[in-house]
Amino acid sequence: MDAALMQLLRAVDTPTVCNAIEVVEGKRGFDRFTRGTMLCSAPQAGAIVGYARTARIAALAPPSEPADVIRARRMAYYKHMATGPRPAIAVVEDMDGANAIGAYWGEINTTVHKGFGLSGALTNGVMRDLGDLPEGFPVIAGSIGPSHGFVHVREIATSVNIFGLSIADGDLIHADRHGALVIPLGYEAALAGAIAKLLDTEKIVLNAARAEGFDFAAFEAAWTAFEAART
Incomplete structure (x- = not known):
């Protein structure tokens, strides 16, 4: 990805990118975003942007497969996370859903993933060790909890569902404390201009509302x- 566009995407929040995609499309109705409230380990850290490295885990019950199979899949998972295009985000679905108890994202696992060069993690599952997670690796998760349960990897590089958002391995993700979205393939070239247009048009109302003597007449004109300007 173009370095200037990457810098821009990291500098704006996910709602801005969501609106900018609608500018690119010329209409409202873009719907490739998460639903519901997610939690962010570092809400002031800004956005994480990157290509999804996907997997699915579970933790409520111990795995039924032989230990060597489980270990081999775990190593295959870490190899998948350590390779592929960069920047990248670990996107991991907890198959236990609303009943998830396995805090996969604690101090050790986040530090390992950061060491692999990933920008952060997106999950419907659980995070913990909030005071000990490494800087520069935000986790956007479904909940916070104390236990890792019987957490184990079930699938690697398959499509996942995070808070209603379907994400395929390799999708371009933008995420922050508001949630996440998938930037549609082919939109990259138009996004910088769309973001600039969006921010410029918003200033028309914002500057008026912040000015002395703002009233209904000033609002109506703005x-x-x-x-x-939007049309």
Whole structure:
């Protein structure tokens, strides 16, 4: 990805990118984003942007396969996370869903993933060790909990579902404390211009609302100009 675009995407929040995609499409209705409230280990850290490295885990019950099979899959998982295009985000679905108890994302696992060069993690599952997670590796998760349960890897590089968002291995992800979205393939070239247009048009209303003497007449004039600029 173009370095300037990557820097821009990291500098803006996920709602801005969501709106900018609608600018690219020329209409409302973009829907490739998470639903519900997610938790972020470092809410002030800003956005994480990268290509998804996907997997699925479970933790409620111990694995039924032989130990050597489980270990081989675990090593295959870490090899998958350690390779592939960069920047990258670990996107891991907990198959236990709302009943998830296995805090896969603690101090050790986040440090390992950061060492592999990943930018952060996105999961519907559990995180822990909040005071000990490494800087520069935000985790956006479904919940916080104390136990790792019987956590084990079930699938690698398959499509996952995170809070209603279907994500395939290799999808381009933008995520922050608001949740996450998938940037559709082929939109990259138009995003920088769309973000600039979006921010410029928003200033029409924001600057007016922050000015001395703002009243309904000033709002009406600003909103009219705002609507004209968006079309």
